[in-house]
Amino acid sequence: KAGVTQTPRYLIKTRGQQVTLSCSPISGHRSVSWYQQTPGQGLQFLFEYFSETQRNKGNFPGRFSGRQFSNSRSEMNVSTLELGDSALYLCASSLRGNRDYGYTFGSGTRLTVV
């Protein structure tokens, strides 16, 4: 079966712009979580969506937002980009979310802010 698909794979944006990243989970998976990976901070949790509802949110500013659609696809948006937002953004999907911990990660979107 197809894995978790993230698009685009690479992005270059200018400071102050906004960006939208997309994540298509494994078919049948209803939970999608987003993580930011940087060399200095490691993997940090952004938020988790289940059945179109945000259930969990990490400690990121309000410039980071997300949503989930009825087909479980998820998008995350970052507004007013800063240089420090340059990172690999990973999404992960799981079947039910709450009691199913078997995360499968996508390959990520590498965002570079210049």
Added chain:
Amino acid sequence: GENVEQHPSTLSVQEGDSAVIKCTYSDSASNYFPWYKQELGKRPQLIIDIRSNVGEKKDQRIAVTLNKTAKHFSLHITETQPEDSAVYFCAASIEGAQKLVFGQGTRLTINP
């Protein structure tokens, strides 16, 4: 909130030797502890996990141990091979919160 510390940050071992990576967590409510392997330029992949009702779990050359009292867990890789070279992440999670708190990662290098 939960905090996960991982050591060492880098580890170099000779092919065929064993490697051990250790993690400690702060929240006693955490009850799920996965380990991920991330090769250069690739996504993290789950290699083994353990729940708090189990003290040890093995899968071929990989094993994980958990000490709930001391709040630490470890990854053991035996008979290391060059393809084991990667960055390894430990993580902790509380049941009911679909959120993993990751350690900082260990870059493991297997020397031929």
